Amino acid sequence: MEKTEKGNRTCLTCGRILTNPDENIRLCPRCQKIGISVAAPVGALGLSAVVKKLGPRLLKGTVYLIKGLKK
Numbered sequence: 001m002e003k004t005e006k007g008n009r010t011c012l013t014c015g016r017i018l019t020n021p022d023e024n025i026r027l028c029p030r031c032q033k034i035g036i037s038v039a040a041p042v043g044a045l046g047l048s049a050v051v052k053k054l055g056p057r058l059l060k061g062t063v064y065l066i067k068g069l070k071k
């Protein structure tokens, strides 16, 4: 086994060398910010996929929930 590249972790997205190797998240601060803005629509997509899977009953419930939140 070769020794791992300790302290030379790079961002998974842009390849920038991370200055904080203790961090478990393999993203530079900049990509972390982008990741959050990307994760939000992906989460919404996932939600719609779940709604499709579980059927209109849940959709109805979600609509009620949204209506309740908008009030």
Ligand SMILES: [Zn+2]
Pocket: 011, 012, 013, 014, 015, 016, 027, 028, 029, 030, 031, 032
């Ligand atoms: Zn990055």
